Amino acid sequence: MGVIPALGARLARLTFAPDLLVSDGEAYLLAPDDGTVEGWLPFRSVFTVVAAGRRHVMMGAAQLDRYGNQNISCIGDWSRPRAQLLGVRGAPGNTINHPVSYWVPRHTPRVFVEAVDMVCGIGYDRAAAIGARFHELRVVVTNLAVLDFQTPGHAMRLRSVHPGVTVSDVLAATGFPLAVRDEVPVTRAPTPAELALIRDRLDPDGRREQELA
């Protein structure tokens, strides 16, 4: 998980979702207030949480298509890739079992492509073809905009543009036609209280800036 999704989860816990469980990326669950270890979640238990569908994950994506098919495995022909990346990791299991969202720190046509080279996380077209009843992609958050799949055919839609970003900026940075409403709202800015939590408590060293650099 990226720095910014982790900050988002911790901010949610400090504001509207106080009962959210947050792991440390190793085997511990950490209590909200002081980071006390409140539980044990080794990888073997994580797989059970995944299969039971009791989580919402925000993954990264090297490539995403209009239906939310995601690739983190490799670029080019799988049998001899131009660039080997992580591998499919848990993306197939995550997307077929529980809600998934994506975080893309650099919104470019290289990420948002017509067709991904290796389907790791499955999109709405593939989920529909196999009747995947637990599949749900919620949002794609990028440095430019928030996208979702709330269209009749579940093609990707521009949900809001961040302050200072235009609709045409987003369209130009996307390698396929996006569904766009007549009026695209601006993404909600953090409140002064949320900003204070981010700046003073959750990320005083500004690690969030590096992820966007």
Next chain:
Amino acid sequence: MTADKVMNADDVAGELRSGMTIGIGGWGSRRKPMALVRAILRSALTDLTVVSYGGPDVGLLVAAGRVRRVVCGFVTLDSIPLEPHFRLARQSGAIELTELDEGMLHWGLLAAAHRLPFLPIRAGLGSDVPRVNPQLRTVRSPYEDGEELIAMPALRLDAALIHLNRADPAGNGQYLGPDPYFDDLFCQAAGRAFLSCEQVVDTAGLLAAGPPQSLLVNRAMVDGVVEAPGGAHFTSCVPDYGRDEAFQAEYAASAASPQAWQRFSSDYLAGGETGYQDAVRRLRDATKARP
């Protein structure tokens, strides 16, 4: 009197054969049996199939040309997300790959441990994992739901290699860190299992170090025990030590060119495990001495 299974790392390599399927415990760059991997690098073993939640174990074996096929869901150094030697091998077509979802790998090991031909799982359906693994089959639930699922075949291992914090000479092994990973399952899925550890203690010493549930593997699951202090280096072996990030960065840089790999090999891999640990100590002292 229980059998004393203590041997050295080269003995373990001597028990393996070229062409075998070897499972390696740990996860990413965490608690990997690196001393056993280094022993394989000193041996003539080749043509291996390696099953792993992959880290530098896979990278080193691949870089040294010992691997025919990797079975994994990922290969990563954690703090360095992409394993550079694995990348090179994939991009040059030097290795074959069985790419699976992480949960499918777990299920394949569990099926093997339970002597089942397969276990059903949802993970993989609809993705390109079946496309790149044409041997995968699906199975339909015989109950009224009729759901179609992936029939994940058992991942039977000829041998498993794991590294734990403590063990006794009989092969009772203990982890003292936060996560057991799947080391017990690797042993149970394997024909033979070899355990290296930071320290061999007498049996009573195990419960002196941690609670009964820290005894991850018992002697029925283990065929050989190697005392290898620093045997997970440069991966983490909490609480004995964390990951050696400086060394890991040097390892990653060794993928930059054939010359860099040659240099890394001659600096660290040519002199046996003692030579390796001495070279690591010299590097650490030199780094400390720098102003």
